[in-house]
Amino acid sequence: MTTIASRIDGAPHVTFRKVQKTYDGENLIVRDLNLDIRRGEFLTLLGPSGSGKTTCLMMLAGFETPTSGEIRLGDKVINTVPPHKRNIGMVFQNYALFPHMTVSENLRFPLAIRKLPAAEIDKKVARALDMVQLGSFGDRYPQQMSGGQQQRVALARALVFDPELVLMDEPLGALDKQLREHMQIELKHIHEKLGITIVFVTHDQSEALTMSDRIAVFNQGIIQQLDDPTALYEKPANNFVANFIGENNALPGYVESVHGETCQVKLDNGARVQASLGNPVKRGDRTMLSVRPECVQLNVQSLGCANRLGGYVREVIYLGDHLRVRVELAGRKEIIVKAPAAQHKHRFDMGDAIHVGINPEQLRALDPAIGAPGAAP
Amino acid sequence: MREDNAMTQLTATLPRGMAAEAAVPLKTQLRRAERMKKLKYGALIAPLVVFLLFTFVWPITALLKRSVDNPEIVAAFPATSGLLRDWDGRSLPSDAVFASFADEMGKTRGTPVFASAAKRLNMELPGFRTLMMKTARAMPPTDGQTAREAFVAADERWGDVATWQYLGRNASPTTARYLLASVDRKYDDAGHVVQTDADEAIYVAVLKRTFGMSAVVTVFCLLLGFPLAYLMATQPARIANVLMIFVLLPFWTSILVRVAAWLVLLQSEGLVNQALRAVGLIEKPLQLVFNSTGVYIAMVHILLPFMILPMYSVMKGISPAYVRAAVSLGCPPFKSFWKVYFPQALPGVGAGGLLVFILCMGYYITPALLGSPKEQMASYFVAFYTNQTINWGMAAALSAILFAATLVLYMVYSRLVGRQELAAKAR
Structure with missing residues (x-):
């Protein structure tokens, strides 16, 4: 992470300033977007469908125009620059390889447009094909290749004319799981090797966590959080991010008192717990406590925890490396626990009484109003 | 690349499992299983096929056949036509041909078959109809006169080899005449394909x-x-x-x-x-x-x-x-x-x-x-x-x-x- 961070220098590569987009004049697809994309970083725009992430990408590519605000590439405003003059590489959702051209013709296309000498074109095409390990596939038509191979060709085509910025619109969505994971790693390596800026759109959170330097989580046209994967997962800025990235247990309650970085919360079922502050909350505020399933300890492991609650086992699912346990706390509140299978050789059964422990650092008090559906920006 | 490996492994394990129960060859099993399906589909489209056959294929074929059809002369004079087809066409035909033609002309004279043959011959060579009518009236030959003499007596054109060549060309049940005519070509007297005269070529x-x-x-x-x-x-x-x-x-x-x-x-x-x-x-x-x-x-x-x-x-x-x-x-x-x-x-x-x-x-x-x-x-x-x-x-x-x-x-x-x-x- 440090090597990449050091390569990312000061001046932003792309800047969104107060960008808004609406299609019907009533609903904003993108609201007041301010975003700096650093030179050389792998930035992922993550969010559910309709959250405005693809619209952002299309505005950057030039296929959509912002309703207001400005987009800069380097220090140049590109709002009015037509897409073919932006010199931005793009990988499309279904690859959009030209079906009437062979693979190498597809790759030659952007170079021929730029009127490069034939010898240089040949060299660049060969290099790009080698980079995606398809050196011998130049004479094939796209339809004669598998999805994974087409994906590589699309990638090579977006990179062959050496753009500094490459946009990817859910490019791995059509691949099966194993291949997708393989391509994620490969993409990451290509990014590290070439040092270009990549803006990647996806709705798959694990994809985003795997590849990104930073992730912008979108919901309802607003960036909910822009952070590196670790911070995003461990310190979600609000309830939406906590629920969208990874699995989350939400425990509603009231803040009774605040002491510096921690607070005491009375849960709706009556139990009192210590929690760390996620959002600034005051005494008497309604709060939503957030804890990851793997941060909840069971039975013996819960002994050292500051918060201990009693409950009953309602369901146990064996998943090889871990157990997935559904525990019902007092007040019919259920939480999901991921327990390492190795630590629980003596398995518990349904209906068993059980102790649940959560450390305050891993129990974050969040303001339920921020990032909630329908919340004001 | 990885999926390719997975594929080869998968196919490699297939035949072993199959071979165990393959008392009946796999191909036969497949044929049997597919046969019923094919029959069903066939039955479904059969009415359409029959319909198309009667309304499309058959009429077109019949019409195309008409473009080379030349039935009139053969129908009116079958024996003569047969003889003319064997004729070398260089000199006047033998007496047998004359006799046969005289005989058939006499027999068919005045019938619609004769009329259509005469009309057909007139199409290409105007005046032939009159020739035929005139000749037919003189048939059969009077006593003591050979068929050849009777023909030449009726009209001297029968003494000309070209007349017989023309008749011979049309004595076949098929002709390329219509097709040639529709691209402005015709047979000349010697039977070669030549361009139609400029005033007729359209x-x-x-x-x-x-x-x-x-x-x-x-x-x-x-x-x-x-x-x-x-x-x-x-x-x-x-x-x-x-x-x-x-x-x-x-x-x-x-x-x-x-x-x-x-x-x-x-x-x-x-x-x-x-x-x-x-x-x-x-x-x-x-x-x-x-x-x-x-x-x-x-x-x-x-x-x-x-x-x-x-x-x-x-x-x-x-x-x-x-x-x-x-x-x-x-x-x-x-x-x-x-x-x-x-x-x-x-x-x-x-x-x-x-x-x-x-x-x-x-x-x-x-x-x-x-x-x-x-x-x-x-x-x-x-x-x-x-x-x-x-x-x-x-x-x-x-x-x-x-x-x-x-x-x-x-x-x-x-x-x-x-x-x-x-x-x-x-x-």
């Missing part, structure tokens, strides 16, 4: 005109139809459906009504001329009808939907992502369209163009009503020969030429499109 010009006019109409349909098809394919479904209704609207009226409507619109005192004069663009009415202008306008109008529909169906399948991709690669919008979109729309353009061209070649009523004699196409002559002179041979021969042209065009088209689809098939 069909090459007619066929040229037919292809020329069809090409012009096709080009206009393409130029007018392409933008509309593109618009329909790129608009949201709601707008595309409305446009589609307008495209299909002409189909709801009879072609005759549409042609008549153009007649009303385009005549010298018609709406178009009145409007143009009212606007002050012209002083005196334009001649828009009974010339090629009228024919082109009406035919383009009538055939436009046939151009638009195939193009639309192909264009609808082309994702807008392709042009976007081209633009993102630095290609200006129009060039992207031309380099990336148009080649993919080509099968639709080809199908539409071919359809319009083929329909054009067969057009009869529109040029007949809106054109002058100079705009009449091949179908006009087909109709002329079937309705007015009852010359089935010529009608069939002209149809056969149009049919052959259609087949050639279709083959060219499937060559062109087939090459593109080859790649798609490999998927």
Whole structure:
């Protein structure tokens, strides 16, 4: 992470300033977007469908125009620059390889447009094909290749004319799981090797966590959080991010008192717990406590925890490396626990009484109003 | 790469499991399983096949056969025809031929069979009918006279080898005469194929005109139809459906009504001329009808939907992502369209163009009503020969030429499109 961070220098590569987009004049697809994309970083725009992430990408590519605000590439405003003059590489959702051209013709296309000498074109095409390990596939038509191979060709085509910025619109969505994971790693390596800026759109959170330097989580046209994967997962800025990235247990309650970085919360079922502050909350505020399933300890492991609650086992699912346990706390509140299978050789059964422990650092008090559906920006 | 490995492993394990229970060969099992399905499908389409056989294949075959059919002479004089076919054709035929012809002439004289044979022979060689009638009256030969003498006595032309050569050429049940005539060729006296005399040669010009006019109409349909098809394919479904209704609207009226409507619109005192004069663009009415202008306008109008529909169906399948991709690669919008979109729309353009061209070649009523004699196409002559002179041979021969042209065009088209689809098939 440090090597990449050091390569990312000061001046932003792309800047969104107060960008808004609406299609019907009533609903904003993108609201007041301010975003700096650093030179050389792998930035992922993550969010559910309709959250405005693809619209952002299309505005950057030039296929959509912002309703207001400005987009800069380097220090140049590109709002009015037509897409073919932006010199931005793009990988499309279904690859959009030209079906009437062979693979190498597809790759030659952007170079021929730029009127490069034939010898240089040949060299660049060969290099790009080698980079995606398809050196011998130049004479094939796209339809004669598998999805994974087409994906590589699309990638090579977006990179062959050496753009500094490459946009990817859910490019791995059509691949099966194993291949997708393989391509994620490969993409990451290509990014590290070439040092270009990549803006990647996806709705798959694990994809985003795997590849990104930073992730912008979108919901309802607003960036909910822009952070590196670790911070995003461990310190979600609000309830939406906590629920969208990874699995989350939400425990509603009231803040009774605040002491510096921690607070005491009375849960709706009556139990009192210590929690760390996620959002600034005051005494008497309604709060939503957030804890990851793997941060909840069971039975013996819960002994050292500051918060201990009693409950009953309602369901146990064996998943090889871990157990997935559904525990019902007092007040019919259920939480999901991921327990390492190795630590629980003596398995518990349904209906068993059980102790649940959560450390305050891993129990974050969040303001339920921020990032909630329908919340004001 | 990884999936390839997985695949080989998978297929490698397959045969072992199969071999254990393969007492009956796998191919036989498959055939058995598929047979029932095939029979069922076959039964479903059988009525259609029978229908097509009776309404399409059979009539076309029968008509094509007519273009080489030459039954009259063989029917009237079967024995003589047989003898003439064996004749070397260099000198006058033997006495046996004369005798046989005299005998058969005497027998068939006055019957409709004889009359049609005489009429048929007269078609190519005017005056032959009179010759036949005259000769027939002198048959059978009087006593003490040989058949040969009787013939020459009846008309001295029977002493000329050319007369017999002519008869001999037509003594076969098939003839290329009609087909040759429809490309302005004929047999000369010696039986060689030569050009028809200039004053009789019209069909090459007619066929040229037919292809020329069809090409012009096709080009206009393409130029007018392409933008509309593109618009329909790129608009949201709601707008595309409305446009589609307008495209299909002409189909709801009879072609005759549409042609008549153009007649009303385009005549010298018609709406178009009145409007143009009212606007002050012209002083005196334009001649828009009974010339090629009228024919082109009406035919383009009538055939436009046939151009638009195939193009639309192909264009609808082309994702807008392709042009976007081209633009993102630095290609200006129009060039992207031309380099990336148009080649993919080509099968639709080809199908539409071919359809319009083929329909054009067969057009009869529109040029007949809106054109002058100079705009009449091949179908006009087909109709002329079937309705007015009852010359089935010529009608069939002209149809056969149009049919052959259609087949050639279709083959060219499937060559062109087939090459593109080859790649798609490999998927």
